[in-house]
Amino acid sequence: xxxxxxxxxxxxxxxxxxxxxxxxxxxxxxxxxxxxxxxxxxxxxxxxxxxxxxxxxxxxxxxxxxxxxxxxxxxxxxxxxxxxxxxxxxxxxxxxxxxxxxxxxxxxxxxxxxxxxxxxxxxxxxxxxxxxxxxxxxxxxxxxxxxxxxxxxxxxxxxxxxxxxxxxxxxxxxxxxxxxxxxxxxxxxxxxxxxxxxxxxxxxxxxxxxxxxxxxxxxxxxxxxxxxxxxxxxxxxxxxxxxxxxxxxxxxxxxxxxxxxxxxxxxxxxxxxxxxxxxxxxxxxxxxxxxxxxxxxxxxxxxxxxxxxxxxxxxxxxxxxxxxxxxxxxxxxxxxxxxxxxxxxxxxxxxxxxxxxxxxxxxxxxxxxxxxxxxxxxxxxxxxxxxxxxxxxxxxxxxxxxxxxxxxxxxxxxxxx
Amino acid sequence: xxxxxxxxxxxxxxxxxxxxxxxxxxxxxxxxxxxxxxxxxxxxxxxxxxxxxxxxxxxxxxxxxxxxxxxxxxxxxxxxxxxxxxxxxxxxxxxxxxxxxxxxxxxxxxxxxxxxxxxxxxxxxxxxxxxxxxxxxxxxxxxxxxxxxxxxxxxxxxxxxxxxx
Numbered sequence: 001x002x003x004x005x006x007x008x009x010x011x012x013x014x015x016x017x018x019x020x021x022x023x024x025x026x027x028x029x030x031x032x033x034x035x036x037x038x039x040x041x042x043x044x045x046x047x048x049x050x051x052x053x054x055x056x057x058x059x060x061x062x063x064x065x066x067x068x069x070x071x072x073x074x075x076x077x078x079x080x081x082x083x084x085x086x087x088x089x090x091x092x093x094x095x096x097x098x099x100x101x102x103x104x105x106x107x108x109x110x111x112x113x114x115x116x117x118x119x120x121x122x123x124x125x126x127x128x129x130x131x132x133x134x135x136x137x138x139x140x141x142x143x144x145x146x147x148x149x150x151x152x153x154x155x156x157x158x159x160x161x162x163x164x165x166x167x168x169x170x171x172x173x174x175x176x177x178x179x180x181x182x183x184x185x186x187x188x189x190x191x192x193x194x195x196x197x198x199x200x201x202x203x204x205x206x207x208x209x210x211x212x213x214x215x216x217x218x219x220x221x222x223x224x225x226x227x228x229x230x231x232x233x234x235x236x237x238x239x240x241x242x243x244x245x246x247x248x249x250x251x252x253x254x255x256x257x258x259x260x261x262x263x264x265x266x267x268x269x270x271x272x273x274x275x276x277x278x279x280x281x282x283x284x285x286x287x288x289x290x291x292x293x294x295x296x297x298x299x300x301x302x303x304x305x306x307x308x309x310x311x312x313x314x315x316x317x318x319x320x321x322x323x324x325x326x327x328x329x330x331x332x333x334x335x336x337x338x339x340x341x342x343x344x345x346x347x348x349x350x351x352x353x354x355x356x357x358x359x360x361x362x363x364x365x366x367x368x369x370x371x372x373x374x375x376x377x378x379x380x381x382x383x384x385x386x387x388x389x390x391x392x393x394x395x396x397x398x399x400x401x402x403x404x405x406x407x408x409x410x411x412x413x414x415x416x417x
Numbered sequence: 418x419x420x421x422x423x424x425x426x427x428x429x430x431x432x433x434x435x436x437x438x439x440x441x442x443x444x445x446x447x448x449x450x451x452x453x454x455x456x457x458x459x460x461x462x463x464x465x466x467x468x469x470x471x472x473x474x475x476x477x478x479x480x481x482x483x484x485x486x487x488x489x490x491x492x493x494x495x496x497x498x499x500x501x502x503x504x505x506x507x508x509x510x511x512x513x514x515x516x517x518x519x520x521x522x523x524x525x526x527x528x529x530x531x532x533x534x535x536x537x538x539x540x541x542x543x544x545x546x547x548x549x550x551x552x553x554x555x556x557x558x559x560x561x562x563x564x565x566x567x568x569x570x571x572x573x574x575x576x577x578x579x580x581x582x
Contacts, residue, residue, distance in 0.1 A: 010557050016549050068554030075539070076563055080570050111446060238474050238500070241528030252500075254475075259503045348445050351496050351507065353477070364496065366482055379478040379496075387531045416554060 009037065009052065017054050017064050033061070036398070040069045044147050044402040047412030049386065051393075051401065058397050063390040067383070070416035078376035082342035083109045083183060084319070086376070091177040093361075093380060093414040096139050097132035099168070100356045101414075102181040107262060108352035108363040109183050113345035117312050119264075121185040123305040126263045127198065128171075128180065129354075130294040130301070134205070135164040136357035137245075137291045138212075144284060144406035145216055148225040156212045163201050170194040183343065184318030185311035199302055205295050213288060226280040230392035230404035233278055240388045243381050244359025245290060246408055249283035251276035256355035267304075268297050280407035287409075317343045342371020358382050358409060382415035423502050424449060427471060434464055448507060455493075455510040455519045462525045465497065465506070473497040473506060476526035479533055481512075481540045485566040490514040491542055495522070518543035539564035 017035065033056050040048040048069035054062040074093070078086050090105045091098035103125045110117060142157035165175040171194045172180040172187055180187050216222050232242065237250040247254055255272040257265040273289040275282035312318045319338055320331040347369045353362035359381025366375040385408050392404050427449075428442065438461065440453045453461055465473040478496040489511035498505050512519055521544040523529040533544045535553040541562035544550060551557065561568055561576060 012551050012557055016551065068552075068556075071554040073563060076568075076570060239527045241476060241526065254500055259500070260505070349448075350446055351448065351478070351505065360477065362478060362496070364478060364480060364494070375480075375482045377478065377480040377494075383531070383535075384528060387528065 009035070013052055013064055013066065017052055017062050038401065040066075045405055046143065046410055049405065049410060049412055049415070051389070051405075053393075053398065053401070055398065060393055060396055060398065060401070063393045063401075065386055065389050067386065067412075067416055070412045072417065074417045075376055075378060078373055080372060082339075082371050083345070083373065084338065084342070087181065087183075088177065088179045091179055093378065093417070094136075094356060094358060094382070094411045095176070095413045096411055097136040097357045098176065098178050099128040099132045099180055100136075100354070101361065102179060103129055103263075104352070104354040104356065104361045105363055106181045106183050107354060108350055108365055109343075109345065111352050112348060112350040112365055112367055113183070113317055113343060115184045115312055115314055115317055117185055118309045119306050120189075120308040121310040121312075122263050123301055124186050124190050124310065125181065126265070126268075127190075127298055127301045127305070129263075130297045131164050131167065131198070131201075133294045133357045134291045135161045137287045137294075140245075140287055140357075140406075140409040141212070141216075141284065141291075144280075144403070144409070145222065147402045147406040148222060150215065150219065150222055153212055153215050156208075156215070160205070160208055160212070163197075167194055167197050167201065170197060182311065182319055184314055185309070189310045195302070198298065202295050202298050202302070206292070209288075209291065216284075223281060225400075225403050226284060226407070229280045229396060229400045230407060231278045232388055232392055234276075236391060237278065237388070240391060241384045242359070242388050243384065244356070245283055245286040246359065246385050246388065248272065248274045248290075249286045249407075250278035256353055256360055260353070262352075262354060268300055270294075270297050280403050283407040317345075344369055344371055353379065356381055358411060358414070359385060361414075378414075378417055380414040380417065382410040382412070383417075386410050386415055419502075420504065423504055427504075427506075430468065430471060431461075431464070434468070435460070448505065450507040450509060452509045452511075455512060458495075458508070458510055459520045459522060459525065461508070462495075462497075462522045466525050471499060472501050473499045475500055476522070476528045476532070477505070479522075479529055479536055481536050481542055481564075483540060483564065483566045488513065491517070491540060493519055493536065493542060497526075512542055517541060518545055520545045521547040523547060538562070541565065 036053045036055055039045040039050040050066040052064045053060050074089055087102055090101040093101045138157040138161045142154035145153035168178055169175050170191060172178050232250050234250045234252045237247050251274050253272050253274050258272055270293045273286050275285050315334050320334050324331040325335045345367045347367060349366045351362055351364045353360050361381055362379035364377040365373050368374045393401055438457055440451050443450050465471050475498040477498050480494050482492045484490055491512040493510045493512055495508040521533055533547055536542055537550055538553040538555055
C-alpha cells in the first residue's frame with residue numbers, strides 16, 4: 001500500500017486530526033501512530049463519505065470526516081428555479097426516501113404561500129411518508145447487518161422494500177425518483193390498485209419483517225459487534241444536534257411528528273420509540289420498532305382516509321389538471337403562467353421542518369415575492385448526524401467504524417446537498 | 418395557548434436578564450424572530466440555552482442570506498429549538514461587507530461547529546474564535562464563495578483544477 005503524502009491530505013486536515021500542538025507530519029514514520037484514509041470510495045461508508053483516522057495500533061485516537069464529494073450546489077440551483085421546478089431535485093437529497101423530501105418541500109412552500117390543502121391529499125402524503133420511512137429503515141437495517149457481516153438480512157429487507165417500490169410504480173409511474181407531490185396537493189389521486197397493494201403490504205409486513213429480525217435479534221456476532229459501540233449520551237446527542245433514530249437511540253424522546261405536528265399526525269396513535277443505551281444496538285432497535293409503528297400509522301390512515309379532491313382549487317398557485325389544460329382555455333393560461341413565472345409567494349420567510357427517516361429535514365426559504373426563492377437552505381439530518389461521528393468513533397477499533405457509520409445511516413446525497 | 422404564554426415569558430425574561438440589550442422582535446407565519454446586534458450574539462445564545470425555563474437546547478440550523486445590494490450585505494440566521502417548550506426561535510444578525518465576521522456560538526452548541534463552517538464555505542463570513550474554520554464542501558484552495566449572489570450559477574471556468582494524474 002502506498003504511503004499517504006501531502007498531496008493526498010490537506011495540511012489543515014492533518015492539523016485538525018493531530019491537534020494544533022502537535023508537529024508530526026504525514027511523511028514521518030510514527031512509532032505506533034498512523035493516519036488512515038477511509039473512503040470516499042469505500043463500500044461501508046454508504047456513499048462518498050471520507051473519514052481520516054488517526055490510529056494508535058488499532059485504536060482510533062481522532063477522526064475527521066471530510067464531506068463535499070457529492071456537493072451539487074442544490075441551494076444555489078434553488079435560487080435560480082421556480083418552486084415547482086425544485087420538487088424533482090428534492091428526490092435527489094435523501095434518495096432512499098424521496099417522497100418524504102417531496103412532502104417536506106411542498107409543506108414549506110405551502111406554509112409560505114398560504115395554500116390550504118384538501119384532507120385527502122394530506123392523508124395520502126402522510127401515507128407515503130410512513131411507507132418511505134419503512135423503506136428507508138429496511139435499507140438501513142439491512143445495510144447495517146451487511147456492514148457487520150450478515151449478508152442474508154440485506155437481501156431479505158430489500159425484498160420487502162421492493163414491494164414498496166412496486167407501490168410507487170403504480171402510484172406515480174416511477175420507482176425511485178418519484179416527484180409525486182405538487183404544491184397544493186399531489187400529482188394524482190391514489191389508484192384503487194395502489195390502495196389495495198398498500199393494504200396487502202401492511203398485512204404481510206409484520207410476519208416478513210419478523211423473519212428478518214429473527215436473523216439478527218439473537219445473533220451473537222451481530223450483538224457483540226454493536227453492543228456498547230459508538231455511545232452518545234442523551235445530553236451529548238442533543239448538544240451535537242443529532243436527530244431522528246440516532247437521537248432517540250440515546251433515550252431522548254423527540255420526534256417532530258409529536259413536537260410540532262404537521263399533516264394529521266396529531267390525530268394518529270403511535271409511540272415515539274426510545275432506547276436509553278445510546279449505542280449502535282439501541283439505534284438498530286429504534287429503527288426496527290419505528291418501522292412497526294409506521295405500519296401501525298399506515299393501517300390507521302387506510303381506515304380514516306376521506307374521499308375528495310387531491311389538489312387545492314387555487315388557480316394562481318396550484319397547477320390545474322392535465323386533462324383540463326388540454327381542453328380548456330383558462331386552465332391553459334394558468335398552467336402557462338405557473339410554469340413560466342412561478343407562484344410568487346408573498347415577501348417573507350419560513351423554516352419548516354419534518355421528521356424524515358434520517359432525522360429532521362428542514363427547509364428555510366426566503367421569498368422576495370418573485371417566482372423563485374431568494375434563498376433556500378436545506379437543513380439535512382445526515383449532515384448534522386455526521387458531525388457526531390468523531391465523538392462516537394473515538395477510542396474504538398477500526399472495524400467498529402463500519403458499524404457506527406452504518407448505525408447512523410447517513411445518505412451522502414443529502415449530507416452534501 | 419401555552420405557546421402564547423411562553424412567548425410572553427420569553428420576552429419578559431430577556432428584558433429582566435439583559436436590561437441594556439437592544440433587539441427587535443417580529444412575528445410572521447407563526448414564527449418569532451429576534452433581530453439583534455452581532456456583538457451580543459454569544460451572550461444572548463448563552464442566556465437562551467442555559468436558562469432553565471427557556472432551555473433552547475437544540476441548535477437546528479445556522480445559515481446566512483446575501484442581500485446583494487443592501488448596506489448590511491449579509492444576515493446570519495440561527496434557528497434554535499426548545500425541546501421542553503416545543504418552541505422554535507429565529508435569531509438574525511446583520512453583518513456588513515467590510516467587517517465580514519461574527520463571533521462563533523460553537524462554544525454554546527457543538528452543532529454550530531459544522532453549521533458555521535458551511536456558512537463560511539458558502540458565504541465567506543468569518544466566525545471569530547471558531548476552533549476549526551475550514552471549508553466544508555469546497556476544496557481548501559477554492560478562492561470563491563459559491564452562494565454569494567455575485568458568483569455565477571454556471572461556476573467560474575478553471576476555478577476547480579482537475580486532480581493530478
